[in-house]
Amino acid sequence: NAGVTQTPKFQVLKTGQSMTLQCAQDMNHEYMSWYRQDPGMGLRLIHYSVGAGITDQGEVPNGYNVSRSTTEDFPLRLLSAAPSQTSVYFCASSYGAGPTDTQYFGPGTRLTVL
Amino acid sequence: DAKTTQPNSMESNEEEPVHLPCNHSTISGTDYIHWYRQLPSQGPEYVIHGLTSNVNNRMASLAIAEDRKSSTLILHRATLRDAAVYYCILRSSSGGTSYGKLTFGQGTILTVHP
Secondary structure, eight states: OOOEEEEOSEEEEOTTOOEEEEEEESSOOSEEEEEEEOTTSOEEEEEEEEETTEEEEOSSOTTEEEOOSSSSBOOEEESSOOGGGOEEEEEEEESOSSTTOOOEEOOOEEEEEO | OOOOBOOSEEEEETTSOEEEEEEOTTOOTTEEEEEEEEOTTSOOEEEEEESSSOEEOSSOEEEEOTTSSEEEEEESSOOGGGOEEEEEEEEESSOGGGTTOOOOOOOEEEEEEO
16 A cells, blocks of 8 residues: 655745645545645644545634545635745544544645745 | 643663653643654644543553643653653643644653663
């Protein structure tokens, strides 16, 4: 299994540009989520999905869109990039969203917005 | 959500045991105690979790106080590869807005000296 994969690893955008961060998992996990991590801070939840066709907002959803058309993929779209979105983005997946379900994280995408 | 408190940093020597404390005085009876760690430039990875009893796995042990207001992650013989940020996280089984979410604090930065 490849686990959770994310592309690209690094990205530089100009203010106002849009882009999509890709996330895929091959573990047949229903629950997927996106976090961002700012320097020296813990991770914060952006959006999550409990299954194909179902998404919901997390703690910091503004400026981001998600969709879940398949179990495997959960892309994160930045609609109009802003310098405040400079961060490292992590995708995670788990079999379920219960309190004992282990979450598996991808390697991250480091995004800089100029 | 119940809050956790961890020391900002700890140091250890290689091949010595490490005890990483976590206080969670407002924990509810159905909150599970999870530990994740984040190696440099990587996504978080699951370490261990428990509810009431002490737990062991191949990576670490988790000691939970009888009143559950604190817990300790024990690395029995630290290696250089264990240098990471360790996060103590409570996961509720009550669902609602906490559904699936991992709430990351600042964590404890563990430095391991050769």
